[in-house]
Every structure is written in C-alpha cells, then in structure tokens.
Amino acid sequence: MAPSEAFRHQARFYAGETDFVEGALRFIRDGLAAGEPVMVAVRQPKIDLLEAALNGDGGRVIFRDMAEVGSNPGRIIPAWQRFLDDHGGGGGIRGIGEPIWPGRDGAELVESHIHEALINRAFASADDFLLECPYDESALPPEVIATARRTHPHHDCDGEARPDVTSLDTLTWDELTPPAADATTLAFGERDLPRVRVAAAVAARSAGLREHTVGAVLLAVTELATNAVRHGGGHGTLRLWQEPARLCCQVDDGGRITDPLVGRLRPRADRPDGRGLWLANHSCDLMQIRSTDAGTSVRVHVNTGADE
Amino acid sequence: MSKNLVETSHGTIRLEPAADGCIVILTGEHDLTSADDLARVLAAARAISPTTVVDLAKATFIDCRVLGVLVEHRNTCVLAGGDVTLVVSPASLARRVIELTHLDDVFPVVGSRPDVAPRARGTDVSIMQATTRPAAARRKHAPADDRVA
Numbered sequence: 001m002a003p004s005e006a007f008r009h010q011a012r013f014y015a016g017e018t019d020f021v022e023g024a025l026r027f028i029r030d031g032l033a034a035g036e037p038v039m040v041a042v043r044q045p046k047i048d049l050l051e052a053a054l055n056g057d058g059g060r061v062i063f064r065d066m067a068e069v070g071s072n073p074g075r076i077i078p079a080w081q082r083f084l085d086d087h088g089g090g091g092g093i094r095g096i097g098e099p100i101w102p103g104r105d106g107a108e109l110v111e112s113h114i115h116e117a118l119i120n121r122a123f124a125s126a127d128d129f130l131l132e133c134p135y136d137e138s139a140l141p142p143e144v145i146a147t148a149r150r151t152h153p154h155h156d157c158d159g160e161a162r163p164d165v166t167s168l169d170t171l172t173w174d175e176l177t178p179p180a181a182d183a184t185t186l187a188f189g190e191r192d193l194p195r196v197r198v199a200a201a202v203a204a205r206s207a208g209l210r211e212h213t214v215g216a217v218l219l220a221v222t223e224l225a226t227n228a229v230r231h232g233g234g235h236g237t238l239r240l241w242q243e244p245a246r247l248c249c250q251v252d253d254g255g256r257i258t259d260p261l262v263g264r265l266r267p268r269a270d271r272p273d274g275r276g277l278w279l280a281n282h283s284c285d286l287m288q289i290r291s292t293d294a295g296t297s298v299r300v301h302v303n304t305g306a307d308e
Numbered sequence: 309m310s311k312n313l314v315e316t317s318h319g320t321i322r323l324e325p326a327a328d329g330c331i332v333i334l335t336g337e338h339d340l341t342s343a344d345d346l347a348r349v350l351a352a353a354r355a356i357s358p359t360t361v362v363d364l365a366k367a368t369f370i371d372c373r374v375l376g377v378l379v380e381h382r383n384t385c386v387l388a389g390g391d392v393t394l395v396v397s398p399a400s401l402a403r404r405v406i407e408l409t410h411l412d413d414v415f416p417v418v419g420s421r422p423d424v425a426p427r428a429r430g431t432d433v434s435i436m437q438a439t440t441r442p443a444a445a446r447r448k449h450a451p452a453d454d455r456v457a
Contacts, residue, residue, distance in 0.1 A: 222339055222369075226340050226372065226373060229340060230340070266410065267409055271379065275372035276372040279405065
C-alpha cells in the first residue's frame with residue numbers, strides 16, 4: 001500500500017446537525033461492518049445524538065468528549081496515539097475528530113488549526129488509519145473553512161491527496177499576539193531556575209489560581225526555562241501577564257526548535273530526554289510554540305476562570 | 309554534616325545505605341541546577357547495590373531533568389539485575405509529574421518508604437568513596453529475582 005494511503009486525514013464539510021449525524025453514522029457503520037475499531041471525539045451533545053442514532057451499536061464505539069480531550073488542542077494527538085496503541089495493528093482503524101466548533105476563537109482556534117496540520121505529520125507512518133474531521137460549514141466563519149481545506153490532504157471523498165499539506169510550516173504560523181506591555185519580565189540563566197519559579201508563583205497566586213494549578217504553572221514555566229538554558233543559548237527571558245480569564249507565561253530564547261511535534265509525542269520510558277515540553281503541554285490549557293532563525297518563543301496559557 | 313548528605317541550592321540529597329540496597333532521599337526543590345548532584349549520589353548508590361529506593365515524598369518540586377536522571381539510573385540498575393522504587397506522596401507534584409510521563413509504567417511507585425533494615429553502624433560510606441568500591445561488593449546485594457536472566 002502506498003504510504004499516502006496508510007493514513008488518510010479527510011475533512012468533511014457538513015451543514016447542521018442532521019447532516020452531521022447522517023455522515024458520521026455512515027462512517028461509523030462502515031467501520032463497524034469492517035470490524036474496525038472506531039473512536040469518535042466530538043462534543044458531548046453530538047455524542048448523545050450519535051449514541052441514540054446508533055440504536056445499541058454505540059457500545060462498540062469509543063466516545064471521547066472533545067471539549068475535554070481537546071480543550072488543549074495540543075493534547076489531541078496524544079489521545080489518537082493512545083487509541084492506535086491500544087486498538088491498532090490488526091487491520092483498519094478509524095476515527096472522527098471535531099476539534100473546531102463555532103465559538104472557538106483566538107489563540108485556541110489558531111492552535112486547533114495547527115493541530116490539524118500537525119496530525120498529518122504525526123501519523124504519516126500509521127498503518128491503515130482513517131481519520132475524518134467534520135466542519136460545520138453552516139456555522140463556522142468562511143476563513144475557518146478555508147484553513148481546514150489547507151490542513152487536510154483529503155476533502156470529503158475526493159480521490160487525490162493534496163501534496164502540499166504535510167509541508168505546512170506550523171512553527172512560523174500566525175505570529176503570537178504581543179505580550180502585555182506591563183508584563184513581569186525576568187532575564188534568567190541556569191542558576192536562576194528557583195527564582196523563575198518564585199516569579200511564576202507570585203503571578204499565579206495573584207491571578208487567583210488554586211495551589212494545585214499553581215504547581216502546574218511552576219512545572220510548565222520551569223520546563224520552558226530549562227529548555228532555554230539547555231537548548232536556547234544558556235539563558236532566556238520570562239514574561240508573565242494576565243489576559244481576560246487567563247494567565248500567560250512566555251519564555252523567549254535564541255535557540256531554534258526544528259521538530260514541530262515537540263511536546264505532543266509520548267516520551268519513551270527508557271529515554272532520559274524528551275519530557276520537558278510534553279510536561280509543559282500537559283500542565284497548561286494551551287501551549288504555543290513559534291521558532292525561526294531569530295529565536296524561539298513558547299507561551300503557555302492557564303485558564304483562571306475555572307479556578308475562581 | 310554527614311558525608312552522605314549533599315546540600316543543593318534549594319534542597320538536599322541524602323544517601324542511606326540499607327541492608328537490601330540504598331535509599332536516596334530528596335528534600336526541597338530539584339531541577340537542572342541539582343541534576344548533576346543527584347546523578348553523582350545515585351552513582352554512589354549503584355556502587356553499593358543496583359537496588360535502590362528513591363524517596364521523593366519530601367521533594368517539593370521535581371521536573372523533567374530529575375526524571376531524566378532517574379531514568380538513566382534505572383536503566384543502569386536494571387541491566388545490573390536491580391530495580392528502582394520511587395516513593396511519592398499521593399496528590400503531590402512529584403506523583404503528577406511521574407504519571408503525566410507514564411513513568412509509573414516502569415518504576416514501582418509506592419506511597420511510603422518500604423520497611424528496610426538499616427545497615428550496621430560503621431558501614432557509613434562517603435558518596436565519593438562509594439563510587440570506587442569493587443564490583444564484587446556492588447553485586448553482593450543483587451536480588452535473587454534476576455530480570456536480566
């Protein structure tokens with residue numbers, strides 16, 4: 001089988017709920033009829049619709065609430081990886097993933113598009129994996145649909161894959177919004193990691209975060225700063241500021257990240273390295289990585305609303 | 309100060325030889341700044357026995373560098389027929405970090421230090437000296453359950 005057919009990542013453009021259910025049901029039933037493991041990651045109201053429509057066959061489908069799995073879109077690839085690890089290897093395997101819905105906007109939307117672009121790379125060598133991503137054309141802005149056409153090699157059931165998709169450069173995708181002018185700023189080197197945590201703890205507590213979440217912020221910020229020290233020229237700059245309903249922590253350094261999947265692939269248990277950005281990605285609500293020859297910026301967002 | 313205690317910038321690392329291996333106890337914050345010290349103490353522990361317990365219950369912070377050092381230590385211990393057990397408090401940051409990286413799949417993780425008979429007095433070994441102990445002494449406490457076999 002040609003490598004391009006080993007993983008098929010296709011967008012399906014639908015209009016409204018009924019159209020969604022019809023298409024998804026057809027896709028799921030085809031998979032079940034072929035004996036394929038099926039995972040569906042959409043938001044809970046759509047899970048309820050599909051379970052009702054499947055009329056008892058729903059028990060053979062793994063449903064995951066996308067609002068939970070994909071609240072941080074950087075954690076959706078690990079969820080699919082887990083599905084493939086647990087259920088793959090025995091022939092075809094398929095899934096439905098809807099990471100973008102009306103109302104998803106700002107940095108979250110940008111990173112959801114980046115996730116869609118990266119999934120082509122993450123599963124390029126997967127074995128007979130068919131992933132369909134539904135996009136609601138009747139409710140999403142035209143520019144979102146246009147971007148989805150760019151990030152998916154296949155649209156609906158068309159035959160030819162678009163060859164340019166896997167070369168999309170996600171590390172230079174939309175520039176980050178500028179940090180707040182009054183951000184707390186700290187230049188650091190290797191010996192300053194404990195000071196970095198002190199500054200992050202002050203910012204996290206004044207943002208109203210609970211102690212459990214403060215710990216997650218300290219971990220994420222330490223990992224970003226450690227990366228700067230080890231791979232970014234030995235030093236970096238930390239910025240901390242609040243935006244509505246979130247705390248932002250950003251580290252800038254002079255290094256260059258070359259692997260766009262960094263932080264999204266489960267680290268191997270016997271390797272000493274490869275856990276830093278994985279831990280940061282799993283300790284925040286959103287992580288944004290931008291890297292060029294001029295340097296690297298990594299920003300983590302931590303929601304403050306849920307902790308109030 | 310005991311020869312078996314290393315003070316790091318924001319914490320301590322203590323090596324306690326025990327009858328059936330060594331216990332390495334971390335307190336305070338540990339990251340890149342103390343990773344080399346930790347690697348040195350763990351090497352000293354391996355020189356005594358490939359079976360160690362690393363007690364993180366009083367470590368208030370650990371990160372990926374600490375995990376990296378622990379993974380390298382475990383890889384070496386397992387090759388020598390030993391094993392590494394981690395002690396972490398429930399709901400602690402250390403436990404979260406270990407679970408997020410799925411290291412609880414390979415390290416036995418317990419909530420409190422297993423009962424261990426202390427080594428007889430007078431066998432206190434310095435961390436620096438311990439690294440030069442002969443191989444025969446190192447294998448003395450290897451467990452009967454030899455995973456390499």
